[in-house]
């Protein structure tokens with residue numbers, strides 16, 4: 001019997017999640033049954049969807065999310081002892097998972113060719129697949145076009161901007177600090193602006209005098225409305241997230257964008273990355289190749305320790321991370 005710890009969400013979040021919304025529970029894991037594996041978790045991911053999905057499930061619930069770990073005991077021959085795996089069992093140090101369960105979402109760690117294993121919850125995990133398919137399948141950028149991405153210095157945004165550069169586009173990013181913007185330019189972004197201090201409408205007119213062809217929207221809100229209002233005819237918008245609204249219930253739920261949609265004949269499409277679940281490996285292979293060849297850079301914001309997952313989570317929601325926010329257990 002293994003003693004394990006996990007985070008439980010005790011009550012719905014109101015605004016920014018509070019420490020007392022969570023409880024760390026110690027429990028004994030039972031012996032594994034046929035089809036199950038016991039996993040020692042080494043990396044835990046903190047992501048905005050953990051905020052956005054709260055309220056859709058009755059509380060209490062185990063905090064879900066992707067993690068990376070090693071199989072310690074196995075009654076599934078596909079996942080022998082020692083195998084590195086990704087699971088969706090959330091914020092825990094040990095867990096029992098079943099690869100046949102849709103919610104446990106167990107899969108073998110891709111061959112990372114020597115890259116950090118934590119990338120399996122970042123650029124070579126769900127956020128990387130989100131960037132890859134959202135940009136390439138919905139925006140479909142062509143060489144020479146102008147791509148704008150918000151949340152540009154985060155897990156998804158950094159990958160979006162760098163793929164757009166690889167595809168020969170001009171790339172403009174928006175992020176929340178001057179330091180993040182400087183870093184984005186060091187990654188090859190043509191321009192990066194601090195949305196908290198600039199007049200977005202003005203800087204966009206200067207940076208994209210011929211207009212915007214593709215917009216990868218991570219944040220929603222007024223910034224997105226400004227960007228969409230400056231798009232070219234037949235522009236494409238991939239709506240990935242709306243983090244500006246996750247903790248702020250005072251925002252209006254809609255802005256009048258129809259005028260631009262009609263006269264510019266825009267395509268605006270929301271998506272969930274699971275739409276391409278069967279093809280994530282295609283994205284991972286390309287992204288690993290780009291990282292190994294130096295065309296793409298990755299950065300992680302690492303928090304140490306199981307007890308600090310809550311701090312990592314709210315820190316990420318408040319913009320403390322540059323690159324992917326992860327916790328080393």
Ligand code: NDP
Nearest residue numbers: 048154155156175176218240241242243244271272273319
């Ligand atoms: P990030 O690594 O980008 O972290 C979140 C970032 O959001 C923060 O660092 C902060 O950076 C920014 N932020 C916080 N509040 C605001 C605000 N009010 N306005 C603008 N930016 C804000 O997270 P991810 O890359 O993991 O996720 C980015 C987006 O993608 C989220 O909206 C998420 O929900 C979405 N997503 C959607 C998926 C899908 O399938 N559709 C899958 C995965 C993610 P800053 O300093 O710039 O403010």
